[in-house]
Amino acid sequence: MAxxxxxxxxLATYQNKVFRLCYAMLGDRAAAExxxxxxxxxxxxxxxxxxxxxxxxxxxxxxxxxxxxxSLKARxxxxxxxxxxxxxxAAAERATSGTIAPDRRPDILRLVGELPENYRRVVLLYHMExxxxxxxxxxxxxxxxxxxxxxxxxxxxxxVALVEEQT
Amino acid sequence: xxxxxxTLRTIDEELDAALAGITAPRGFAATVRRRVAASRVSxxxxxxxxxxxxxxLAIVFMLLLWLVPMARGAWWPVVAGxxxxxxxxxxxxRSIRAITE
Numbered sequence: 001m002a003x004x005x006x007x008x009x010x011l012a013t014y015q016n017k018v019f020r021l022c023y024a025m026l027g028d029r030a031a032a033e034x035x036x037x038x039x040x041x042x043x044x045x046x047x048x049x050x051x052x053x054x055x056x057x058x059x060x061x062x063x064x065x066x067x068x069x070x071s072l073k074a075r076x077x078x079x080x081x082x083x084x085x086x087x088x089x090a091a092a093e094r095a096t097s098g099t100i101a102p103d104r105r106p107d108i109l110r111l112v113g114e115l116p117e118n119y120r121r122v123v124l125l126y127h128m129e130x131x132x133x134x135x136x137x138x139x140x141x142x143x144x145x146x147x148x149x150x151x152x153x154x155x156x157x158x159x160v161a162l163v164e165e166q167t
Numbered sequence: 168x169x170x171x172x173x174t175l176r177t178i179d180e181e182l183d184a185a186l187a188g189i190t191a192p193r194g195f196a197a198t199v200r201r202r203v204a205a206s207r208v209s210x211x212x213x214x215x216x217x218x219x220x221x222x223x224l225a226i227v228f229m230l231l232l233w234l235v236p237m238a239r240g241a242w243w244p245v246v247a248g249x250x251x252x253x254x255x256x257x258x259x260x261r262s263i264r265a266i267t268e
Contacts, residue, residue: 012196018191037202128189
């Protein structure tokens with residue numbers, strides 16, 4: 001069936017992007033995985049009705065953002081978003097390249113977790129998306145200038161926090 | 168290079184090391200396919216619904232024929248059959264259309 005083939009193509013192309021967007025918005029790897037799965041089920045249901053009014057990536061990221069916002073609302077009363085949970089730390093450890101002492105990595109992620117939500121999302125996506133401002137702007141539906149400004153402020157806050165922590 | 172620049176560079180390097188290359192977990196696509204397959208709409212309940220309507224209408228027509236003997240005539244089997252099957256097909260078609268919209 002044509003729509004099944006289209007869906008397979010979408011899944012192959014966007015699974016990592018959608019997962020990273022969910023991870024940046026939710027700050028939790030397990031929640032990101034579950035929400036990203038929901039996103040693709042929604043995409044599968046909605047794909048036959050997609051008429052191409054917006055680009056496919058814009059359409060998919062909009063579905064993903066909405067799913068994340070719904071997930072955040074549902075979780076809000078249960079627990080706060082945290083980058084300190086075991087799933088995130090395990091993910092960070094898996095990503096360790098060996099160039100930096102492993103015991104320092106959770107610290108920087110914890111500091112990122114303490115940033116305001118909009119800064120945190122931008123910082124996480126920027127580094128997950130190989131430092132592409134354009135990709136972050138597209139995924140979060142933000143103007144390019146806003147992404148640059150928030151990222152700049154976030155890095156300054158992180159620098160201050162890191163220096164304070166080391167002294 | 169100033170201290171601030173050095174600190175910012177350290178932050179960037181650490182975040183790159185921690186976050187660059189993060190991908191969806193292994194088995195993610197397979198799980199999505201399973202969930203999609205599970206969420207596919209089945210036509211079976213609607214077919215059973217249609218069969219149920221056929222049975223109900225058949226009983227109604229048999230009762231009518233038994234209660235009103237005048238209805239017996241040369242064309243009564245055709246009329247009775249149409250009266251049973253057409254509404255049943257209509258209800259079935261309407262249900263299937265509703266769930267696939």
